[in-house]
Amino acid sequence: MQIGEMAKLIRSKNAGPFSMTIDILFEHESYYDRVKNSPDFNVDTIANVYKLNSADIDIYTCDPILAIKISFNRPVISGDIGDTDVFGGQQHGPIVDMEIPDRNNASY
Amino acid sequence: MKNIHVLAATGMLGTGFSEASFDRALKNNPSVIGCDAGSTDPGPHYLGHGTPMVSREATKRDLTIMIKGALKNNIPLLIGSAGTAGSNVHVDWTVDIVKEIAKEENLSFSLAAIYSEISQPKLINAFRKGKIKPLNNAHDLSEESILHLSKVVGQMGPEPYINALNQGAQVVVAGRSSDTSIFAAVPIKEGINHGIALHASKILECGAGCAETRIHPDCMSAWMYDDHFIVEPPNPKMKCTPVSVLSHLLYENYDPYHLYEPGGMLNTSDAHYESFNERGVKVTNSEFEPVSMYTVRLEGVEHIGYRRIAIAGIRDPFILRQLPNFLEECKNVISKKVKESLNIEKENFKILFRIYGDSGVMGELEPFQGKMNHEVGLLTEVIADSAVNSQSIMSIAWHTMLHHPIKEWSGLVSQLAFPFSPPDSDMGPVYRFGLNHIMEVEDPLELFEMNISRL
Numbered sequence: 001m002q003i004g005e006m007a008k009l010i011r012s013k014n015a016g017p018f019s020m021t022i023d024i025l026f027e028h029e030s031y032y033d034r035v036k037n038s039p040d041f042n043v044d045t046i047a048n049v050y051k052l053n054s055a056d057i058d059i060y061t062c063d064p065i066l067a068i069k070i071s072f073n074r075p076v077i078s079g080d081i082g083d084t085d086v087f088g089g090q091q092h093g094p095i096v097d098m099e100i101p102d103r104n105n106a107s108y
Numbered sequence: 109m110k111n112i113h114v115l116a117a118t119g120m121l122g123t124g125f126s127e128a129s130f131d132r133a134l135k136n137n138p139s140v141i142g143c144d145a146g147s148t149d150p151g152p153h154y155l156g157h158g159t160p161m162v163s164r165e166a167t168k169r170d171l172t173i174m175i176k177g178a179l180k181n182n183i184p185l186l187i188g189s190a191g192t193a194g195s196n197v198h199v200d201w202t203v204d205i206v207k208e209i210a211k212e213e214n215l216s217f218s219l220a221a222i223y224s225e226i227s228q229p230k231l232i233n234a235f236r237k238g239k240i241k242p243l244n245n246a247h248d249l250s251e252e253s254i255l256h257l258s259k260v261v262g263q264m265g266p267e268p269y270i271n272a273l274n275q276g277a278q279v280v281v282a283g284r285s286s287d288t289s290i291f292a293a294v295p296i297k298e299g300i301n302h303g304i305a306l307h308a309s310k311i312l313e314c315g316a317g318c319a320e321t322r323i324h325p326d327c328m329s330a331w332m333y334d335d336h337f338i339v340e341p342p343n344p345k346m347k348c349t350p351v352s353v354l355s356h357l358l359y360e361n362y363d364p365y366h367l368y369e370p371g372g373m374l375n376t377s378d379a380h381y382e383s384f385n386e387r388g389v390k391v392t393n394s395e396f397e398p399v400s401m402y403t404v405r406l407e408g409v410e411h412i413g414y415r416r417i418a419i420a421g422i423r424d425p426f427i428l429r430q431l432p433n434f435l436e437e438c439k440n441v442i443s444k445k446v447k448e449s450l451n452i453e454k455e456n457f458k459i460l461f462r463i464y465g466d467s468g469v470m471g472e473l474e475p476f477q478g479k480m481n482h483e484v485g486l487l488t489e490v491i492a493d494s495a496v497n498s499q500s501i502m503s504i505a506w507h508t509m510l511h512h513p514i515k516e517w518s519g520l521v522s523q524l525a526f527p528f529s530p531p532d533s534d535m536g537p538v539y540r541f542g543l544n545h546i547m548e549v550e551d552p553l554e555l556f557e558m559n560i561s562r563l
Contacts, residue, residue, distance in 0.1 A: 015362040017148050018245040018544045023358045050473045060364060064381065065351045071362045073245040075472055079151030080540045081412070081491065082460055084471040086151040094475050 003041075004096035006031035012092035015071060017078035020088045022070040022095055032066035038100045046070055049094045070095070112295040113138040114308070115342075116328045117174050119315035121145035121187060122162030123325045126343060127173055133327050133342035134177050140294040141178050143170070144287055144313050145202065146189025148407060148541070149360075155193035155259050156409040156539030160201060162192070167202070172209050175279060179217055186269055186280045186290050193407075194261050194284030196225045202281045210563040217279055220272035222558045224261045224283030226406070226547075230555075231260060239548040240406070244362075246544035253410075257542050260408035265370035266305075267552035269293035275560055283556070284407060286370055287313040295332045306374045307394035308337040310367060311356055318356035319346040340388030347387035354381050370405070370552065372398035401548050404555055408543035413458075414495040415535035416502040418488045420509075420524035426516040427523055428480055434523075435461050438509045445504050450497070457492040457501050486524065491538055502532045 004010060008027040015021040026032035035041050047054040052072055060069040076083045085091060115138035118125035122145070150161050160167070171187075178185035191198025203221050210217065231254050234240050240249060247253065261284040270293050272280045282290075291309035296302060308330040311318050316326035319341050326346065330339045339348050357364045357376060367374040375395040384390040427434055443454040464485035467474035490505060492498035510524050549555060 013360050014149055015360055016544075017151070017541045018243070019362050021358075021360070021362055023355075025355060049475050051475070052473075058363070062354065062358065062364065065354045067355065067358055069358055069364060077245070077541055078148070079153065081458065081538075082471065084462060084467075084469055087149055090469050091473060093470070094473075 001100060001102065002096065003035060003098045003100055006035065006100070010092050010096050012088055012090065014074075014078055014088035017074075019071060019073045020091055022092045024068045024070075024095065026066040029066060032068070034102060035100050036061055036068060038103065040100050041098070045098075049098065111331045111333045112298050112300055113329060113331050114291050114295060114312060115141045116291060116312040116315045116330075117141055117143045118170065118325045118327065119144065119313070119317050120147065120162070120325070121170055122160070122167040124166065124170060125315065125326045126324070129327045129341070129343040130173060130177060133329050134181055136329065136342070137181070138183060138329065139298070140184050140186060141174055142186045142188070142290040142312070143174060144189055144290055145187050146192050146194050146198075146284065148193075150192070152409045152539040152541045155195055155261065155407060156411055157537060158195055158197040158259075160191040160198060164205065168205050168209065171205055172213065175206065175209055175215065175217075176213065178278065179215060184273055184278055184280065184294070186282070186293060188282045188285035188287075188290035190281050190283060194224050194282070195259055196223050196283065199223055199281055199283050206279060206281060207563060215563070217563055218276050218560060219563050220275070220277035220280045220558055220560045222264065222268050222272060222280065222282040222556050224264055224285070224556055226260045226262050226555055228254060228257070231257075234547050240545050241403075241548070243405075243544045243546060247542060249543070249545065253542065256410045257408040258411045258539070260406060260543060262404040262406055262547060262555045263370070264404070264556050265289045265402075265552050266293040266296050268556040268558065270297045271553055272558055272560070273297060277560055286405065288369060291330070300332045301334070301396065302372070302398070303374065303394040303396035304332050304335070304337050306367075306369055306396060307376060307379065307391065308332050308339065310374065311339050311353055311391075314356065314359075316341055316343070316346055317359070318348055318353050320349050320352040321346065336390055336392040337394075338384050338388050338390050340385070344387070348389045350381035350383060350389055353389045353391065371402050372396055402550075402552055403546040403548050406543045406545045406547055407541070409539040410542040411537060412540055413491040413493055413538050414498045415538045416490045416498040416532055417535050418502060418506045418526070418532040419528070420486045420488070420506075420526050420531065421483055422486055422524060423483045424523065425482070426514055428482075428484065430514065431463065431466070431480070431484070434512065434514065438512050441512065442501075442505045442508050445508060446501050449504060450500050452492070452497060452501065457490060457497065459501075459505060460489040460491075462487040462489070495534065499532075499534070506531050
């Protein structure tokens with residue numbers, strides 16, 4: 001299942017002009033836990049998707065509201081030469097498409 | 109139990125709010141009205157150019173209601189990060205509107221203007237003394253790079269606001285401010301602890317942004333006590349929930365648990381959020397960890413040239429199959445022609461392409477880069493040292509690209525679909541953010557000049 005099918009909101013935004021943050025909010029705890037605990041969801045898999053270094057990515061989890069946050073420095077600073085997204089509002093697409101298999105119910 | 113009621117009129121001055129919500133909030137006797145008027149979100153243009161993001165008319169409408177409400181209730185009105193970027197011209201622009209309102213509405217009050225621009229000599233001096241420190245992802249700083257900055261502001265903390273209030277100001281128009289300082293000034297002045305005041309202010313700064321569904325930009329109230337705060341929208345059609353309030357802490361923050369403020373760090377790791385009455389949320393366990401060295405966050409921009417753009421589409425499958433090479437070839441031919449016709453070296457201008465349908469939105473971060481469909485949009489950008497040169501270069505650029513040959517076709521070709529005549533357009537001066545640093549200061553007031561006038 002893709003994260004986009006499990007989350008109630010996935011959004012990206014600047015966290016100041018020099019970094020960017022992606023929020024993933026869930027309605028159901030089971031989906032939140034599945035993504036949070038998945039070996040397919042960590043700084044390495046995200047770095048792979050965005051072509052960044054794992055060491056440059058931070059993941060925060062927020063249990064009370066079933067939220068996961070991914071933050072990283074912008075490769076191009078907001079509004080700088082070559083920037084494509086001044087507000088950083090459209091950088092979450094690849095997370096929507098990320099496939100997170102249900103390891104608990106898998107048949108292998 | 110003592111409490112301080114802070115009313116945030118709206119999330120951004122000039123984006124509006126419901127007057128009914130505002131009147132309703134005023135009936136609950138707030139101690140202060142605050143409103144944020146700025147952001148770095150729309151990019152470096154506003155600080156560089158000195159113009160605001162919102163219109164004068166919309167700002168005047170919002171300010172008129174706020175000033176009249178504040179005077180009627182005999183409470184102060186604090187406007188922070190005036191005019192989008194909080195530079196001196198932005199403060200003066202806002203002060204001018206306030207004066208016009210006072211005259212038209214026949215109002216008399218004491219007005220404080222607080223300025224936040226930092227001069228180059230002051231910056232160089234602080235740099236030499238090692239008082240400017242880089243934050244995450246900052247550029248390397250040198251005396252030379254400081255001299256290239258055309259405008260620098262510092263984010264003031266709550267102290268300059270408190271100083272203005274102590275001197276009798278009823279309306280404060282302040283330059284660049286940390287988002288929290290606008291709302292935390294009065295509570296801190298009245299003895300509310302920093303953890304509560306800053307955490308509540310962080311939630312308030314976007315007005316109704318922390319509500320479950322923000323139907324439109326609107327007011328938000330927070331009541332700050334000794335050991336907790338309550339946040340509740342005055343508009344009965346909106347409500348806050350623990351989820352909506354905590355979610356707001358995620359919004360636009362890199363780390364939702366550790367938030368750096370001028371005098372220390374707000375730590376929300378152990379904060380607890382619970383529903384209060386029907387539409388409010390009660391928050392406890394906000395912590396503030398003070399630091400011994402007070403720091404002011406700096407924002408600065410550099411003017412790097414003048415931009416011109418052209419928008420086009422490409423549909424020919426043969427070009428699409430070799431698009432990166434095609435564009436690289438075009439760039440070389442353009443550079444050669446620019447040298448021949450204009451005598452401008454290729455080091456002195458930039459040509460950039462954004463390919464929509466490929467990586468126009470995400471650039472290098474795009475995992476599907478190189479996987480195009482049947483057509484793409486091509487945004488061509490030229491940055492040069494003058495508006496005249498960027499226009500001259502762009503004229504050569506779009507015409508070269510339009511007719512640049514590919515080996516699959518013989519004969520004269522037209523490779524680009526331009527939707528408009530003329531195909532290119534002036535985008536004005538270009539600025540870039542050149543500072544992501546903090547400056548250590550002895551006194552929280554030292555960078556921020558204030559003048560008070562009686563209207």
